[in-house]
Amino acid sequence: MxxxxxxxxxxxxxxxxxxxxxxxxxxxxxxxxxxxxxxxxxxxxxxxxxxxxxxxxxxxxxxxxxxxxxxxxxxxxxxxxxxxxxxxxxxxxxxxxxxxxxxxxxxxxxxxxxxxxxxxxxxxxxxxIDYDLRARINNHLGGLYWKNMNYRESLVSYKEAHQAYACISDTAGMVNTLCNVGKCLQGMDRLDSASFYYGKALKLADEGDIQAQKGTVLTSLGNINMDRGRYTTALEYYRGALQNADNPKFLDIEYYNLGDIYHALGQTDSALFYLGKISGSEDLFTRCSANRLLYQLAKESGVPDSAFAYNETYLQLRDSIEHLYRPHELERMKALYNKERMQNRHDRQMQEVEIRQLVWVVLFLASLVVGTFIYSYFNKKLSLLKLRNQEAMKMLNENRRQLSVKDKELSENNARLEIVQQSLCQIRKEKDRLVKERDEQVRILEEDNWKQQAEYEQQLEEIETRSKRIVEEKEKILHEKEVLVHQKDLLLGQQDSRLSSMSKDEKLYKEQIGILTSEQQQTKQEMKTLRTEIDTLRLGSETQLQQELESKKDYSSLCKMYEAWQKELISQNSCLSCIRDRLVLDIWKERDWEVFMENFNQVYPGFLTHLTGSFNLTDREIRIVCLTKLGLKTTKVSTVFNLGEDMIRRIKSDIRKRCFPTSTAHSLDQIIKRWY
Missing domain, CATH: 1.25.40 (Serine Threonine Protein Phosphatase 5, Tetratricopeptide repeat)
Structure with a gap:
């Protein structure tokens, strides 16, 4: 065999x-x-x-x-x-x-x-061990049973599907099967149990951020509250489901639910508004339910013609739906399948019995033929075999005893492993929480740093502008005062020459000499005053320049701190640090650019958005600016694009001329290093 x-x-x-x-x-x-x-x-x-x-x-x-x-x-x-x-x-x-x-x-x-x-x-x-296939099979079985109102079989199938999804940690599948279990329990009027499973599904959808199935869960919770008469709570769930519904089929269901709840609340106009949106729905069940509710609204509003038309449409659709349900046929097919499976199993067992019997007969005849020849040989070794069997039994008993001890140790290890796994899950959750907090703190620090850097750069530009203007004004004043001093010196020389030529007429010019002498003393006094003012202006200018230099040093230290912080962030990012540290890079494909831009946005969040919003650049120019921001040299950038270094330099020069026309004294690398 x-x-x-x-x-x-x-x-x-x-x-x-x-x-x-x-x-x-x-x-x-x-x-x-x-x-x-x-x-x-x-x-x-x-x-x-x-x-x-x-x-x-x-x-x-x-x-x-x-x-x-x-x-x-x-x-x-x-x-x-x-x-x-x-x-x-x-x-x-x-x-x-x-x-x-x-x-x-x-x-x-x-x-x-x-x-x-x-x-x-x-x-x-x-x-x-294909749990995904098990889950899909049981899911479709549950759907088939549910469609034909066999809620108990459907519940069993959906629970088995949920267990299979749980084995492979498929969150979306677990949410879906929890909703289906709640649906079956609701169909069996076990509303408390249904609410419990819907609540678990909603919590799991929120934890896994699965918005696509959240609308279905909210709709189911609204249906339960509707059955219990809690119309206000049901309306809140239905509205939340409508916000999360993107499929047209689900939109029709949400419109019907809102129409039904508004009808229960006595708001006829709102009910008619939502039911009017699904009067032509492609879904047969939704259209049937909508016509039934429109019939009730028309009947309550006293419009018999419309009520009659809606009722006729409802009856026709209901007849069409009833042909879709075949629960008895499904039960008959299931019974036939079970009967056929049992018959096939019985036939296989009978065939195996017949084969075993035939094999035993052949073996028996062969043993009779061969036994006569080997009887003496086996009789001699029988005692030896007995001794060996006894030793083997002893070893077997010892192995069994050791096996039981190993089983106990294994169970203890399994228990310890479960405890370790639980603690590991808690550590992972705590790690995820700390990572989120760190990312949020980094984002806040980056925003503050960018704002402070922009403010410092603006203040520095204003200080430099004021300093240049003050120095120019002071130099102009000094120049004018030097011209005045020179003119006064010339005037005094002319006056001295006149006094020497007029010495013969001392009596006539004594008064003029006294006046000129007093004017000369006054001029000297004014010269001293002007020199004092010049010294004061120079001292004030030097003090102001010293303060500006100190503020510039503070700004430089902040810039250095920001650069060190950026380097630390890059070193923490394995992708960017690898790109920055590698001596030689390869030519990048589109997938490489996607990975790079994703990691770049993590380290420099907001930089790409600010860049594209501020300047009109091509995709290649944007990528060159991002690589420049990371600190890559022209040689590496040219290797990535498979272009010459001169071509990359021309592109950088063109970007600087178009985007930063006033910064002629700096290269694009220096500008981008401190920009934003």
Whole structure:
């Protein structure tokens, strides 16, 4: 039997997929189903492939179309895969083909056959560790039971799906299945339990930031409060659900819920407003419920003609919906499937019994034939075998004892491991909280630093402007005073020459000499006063310049502190620090730029937004400015763009001339280093 088993394994291995395209398509199926579908449909003449590859192709094409929401119109492809893999001992492939067969049959409105396919898939999936596939199978089973009002079976399936999603920590799947469990409990009038599960789903959606499913949870909570008569609370939930609804189908449901709650609150106009939006809805159930509620509103408003029309439409839609429910047929199909499964199991057991009996007969006859020849040999070694068996039993007992001890140690280690895992989860939560607080503090410090830097730069420019203006005014005043002193010296010389020429007439000019002498003394006094003022102005100018130099030193120290802080942030970012420290860089592709810009925005938040808002730059110029802000030299920048260094320098010069025309004394690297 073991030999036959290994032969079967070898044969199945020989039929495994050998086409690399099929391998690649299955590899990317979960993350990129659209790419997988393109790869599979690009294969020409797949029917000419080996049987195993063709069956795999049929399975993967059906799976890719289902993941891309392409409606199935035929079961021929999946039928090929089912017929092939049914004969193989591969539970995972069987579960996949049966699940895909169920999806196809559901699209073809063959719910009984779909139920049978899902049950077969579930039976095979429990033999695998693919929890995602288990969850999807049970989810669709629960939906099929729910559609046909079998709430108890639906509840069991949804709970099993939730357990499978929990094993792989799929938050979105857990939220969805918790909502489905609450829906089943609500259908069974167990409103308290339903509220509990809806509350867990809402909390999990908030923790995982899953906005897409939050609207469904809020709608369900609103329905429960509506059933309990808490209309105001229900209205708040419905409004919150409407804010989170983006799918047109969900919008129709939210419009109907708002119309229903406004009708319960007696606000007829508001109810008619929302019901009018879904009177032409594509969903049969929503349109039926809307016409029923419009009939009640028209009847209460005393409009019999409209009430009659709405009621007729409601009855027609209700008849159409009733044809969709086939719970008895589903139960019959499930019973037939269970009966067939039990019969097949019984037949397999009978075949195994017959094979075992035949093997035992053959072995017995062979033992009779061979026993006569080896009886004497075994009789001699019987005593030796007994001794060996006794020793083996002793060793076996000792191994059992050691095994029990190891089991106890293992259970204790498992308990300690659970405690360590719990503490690790708490540490991770605390770490996430501290990281968020640190990021917030860094963002606040950066904003303050940018504001202070802009203020310091503006103050420095104003100080430099005032200093230049004061120095120019002082130099002008000094020049004018020196001209006046020179003119007075010339005047005194002329007066001295006149006095010498007029010495003969001393008597006539004594009074003039006295007057000139007094004027000379007065002029000397004015010269002293002017020199004192000049010294005072020079001293004040030197004091002011000293203060300005000190403020400039303070600003420089702040700039150095900011640069050191930026370097620390860059060193904490592994991507940017690697780019900055590497001596030689490669040519970057678009994916490399996306990773770089994402990390750059973490270290320099707001810089890119301020840059694009302030100047009209191309994508290449923006990237060059960002690399310059990081501190990369022209050589590295030219390597990244695969351009010459002269070309990069010309681009930088053009950016400086267009964006910073007044800063002619500085390069673009110096400007960007301190800008924003």
């Amino acid at each position: 073991a030999f036959l088993f290994w032969i079967a394994i070898g044969l199945s291995a020989c039929h495994s997929s050998s086409d690399p395209t099929l391998y690649e398509a299955e590899k990317v199926m979960k993350s990129y189903p659209d790419s997988a579908l393109v790869l599979l449909e690009a294969i020409r003449n797949p029917e000419k492939m080996p049987a195993g590859d063709y069956a795999t192709w049929c399975l993967l094409v059906t799976q890719a179309r289902d993941k891309n929401y392409v409606e199935h119109t035929s079961d021929s492809l999946i039928g090929v895969a089912v017929r092939y893999f049914e004969k193989r001992k591969d539970p995972h492939r069987k579960a996949q083909v049966y699940y895909c067969q169920g999806r196809v049959l559901s699209d073809l409105d063959l719910e009984g056959e779909a139920l049978e396919a899902y049950l077969k898939a579930k039976e095979q999936a429990v033999q695998t």
